[in-house]
């Protein structure tokens with residue numbers, strides 16, 4: 093075996109918000125890949141609009157820096173559990189990883205998940221304790237907890253012997269011992285050069301595994317991955333081996349390698365490097381591209397199964413076709429299936445109804461990001477309540493279960509355990525720190541988590557952090573009854589007015605402002621009682637010719653509660669839908685007229701009796 097000492101390939105992995113992308117910023121800035129006058133800002137790698145808005149990484153991305161003549165290929169990954177498919181997808185390109193741990197929070201559920209994946213792939217980890225500039229940082233304790241995590245997960249003794257670097261990604265500094273004063277990020281680069289094994293290479297005909305895809309209008313599809321064997325140059329003849337076993341011959345277009353935020357055209361690239369190649373029209377993630385001399389497929393990338401599903405349907409609201417460019421079944425179906433090319437942990441399935449597709453993902457956020465992306469591309473459609481994906485094993489109904497960890501204040505324990513009890517959660521651990529802070533761990537079916545986040549934030553008044561991690565499948569725990577109140581449902585089509593909304597506010601909370609167009613069956617608020625009620629929010633005050641002292645005073649409305657897309661998805665019940673268009677997010681009953689809904693209830697009662 094030979095090695096390439098001029099390259100290192102690393103993935104940056106961690107729990108959400110522990111500072112991965114900020115650390116990549118620091119490495120990019122120090123390695124001077126920008127012009128001196130170039131304004132690059134922060135979280136440079138989070139280039140997607142939604143990534144910037146939400147301040148989270150959604151897609152794994154490649155970059156590279158050169159340090160002391162060695163090219164370090166860096167793969168930034170998302171930390172949110174819903175995007176863990178991305179981590180699984182890309183870590184096979186790396187030989188080592190930086191496992192970031194926040195110096196206050198310490199290892200969290202996703203730290204454990206990603207470390208397990210990295211150790212399974214035999215990546216050499218470097219532990220990076222980050223945010224050491226923060227005031228209450230507890231570096232020694234966090235290091236101890238990280239060591240415990242390695243003890244739990246390591247599969248061989250040498251994995252326990254990991255180097256540690258202490259960083260402040262925001263300040264762009266790293267030190268090898270806590271307490272030292274940092275000057276720049278050099279100690280981290282030195283550690284990477286010393287501890288991450290250089291890529292092993294095999295000589296022979298070209299072979300690469302496609303781990304990512306990109307698209308540029310004038311270049312077409314771009315296949316990104318690591319070269320495992322041989323070399324590649326523009327115009328080379330290659331074969332692409334796809335999942336169904338088919339083999340297609342192509343000529344390579346351009347060969348590109350990474351540097352900073354750019355991809356550079358090169359005359360040749362060799363084993364060990366991470367490259368992007370063009371010219372392969374039908375390539376997919378997981379395919380092997382190889383020389384026709386030795387067309388051997390590498391093992392395909394395996395990504396964990398989805399746990400949550402939602403129906404996506406053609407918009408059937410009375411307002412359909414008004415606010416979007418794409419609204420037909422054919423367009424919706426094509427867009428969903430196209431998503432599968434890059435979104436590896438997603439699944440799409442046709443259903444008995446030609447207008448409805450079942451979309452399965454790793455969590456509510458995973459699906460919500462897809463929905464938001466599509467509405468920005470000018471699609472309209474309707475989605476149903478997310479549900480946990482059950483399966484039947486040996487004739488037994490099984491459902492996904494997760495661990496839920498909560499860090500909050502003591503005073504909320506009662507309210508939380510009561511809420512979670514109804515959602516079939518079992519308390520498995522509880523630790524107090526003696527200063528009114530409590531750490532709780534629960535075992536909970538995925539279905540019990542759906543719609544929980546909103547309730548959690550309200551119950552803890554924002555003073556809590558919750559995290560979940562997928563555990564596995566268990567026998568079905570039984571149904572959970574909805575705990576939500578009924579809806580205020582518009583009884584007529586028209587334009588909502590202050591007078592009508594004021595009446596509605598007598599019943600509960602409202603979601604819309606005056607002048608909002610509504611249709612019959614649209615949900616305009618939350619009732620203070622458990623059943624739905626129909627209400628006419630378009631009703632004007634009766635004109636009389638008697639002037640009274642009070643009747644002409646303008647109604648003062650409480651500002652509406654506006655639900656975001658994620659809140660809307662969280663909010664709806666099984667008999668309801670979210671209508672998504674580029675301009676609006678509306679909530680509606682599946683059955684729009686009150687007569688239909690009453691008939692539905694009575695037929696349900698009859699079937700229970702029968």
Ligand SMILES: Nc1nc2c(ncn2[C@@H]2O[C@H](COP(=O)(O)OP(=O)(O)OP(=O)(O)O)[C@@H](O)[C@H]2O)c(=O)[nH]1
Nearest residue numbers: 108109110111112113114148149171223260261262
């Ligand atoms: N004080 C301090 N804040 C930091 C440091 N590193 C990152 N942060 C902050 O932590 C927040 C999250 O940083 P990101 O770099 O987006 O974290 P991430 O790990 O990439 O997050 P995801 O990709 O969404 O998982 C940002 O507000 C950063 O400014 C640090 O060293 N010190």
Ligand SMILES: [Mg+2]
Nearest residue numbers: 112113148149
């Ligand atoms: Mg990030």
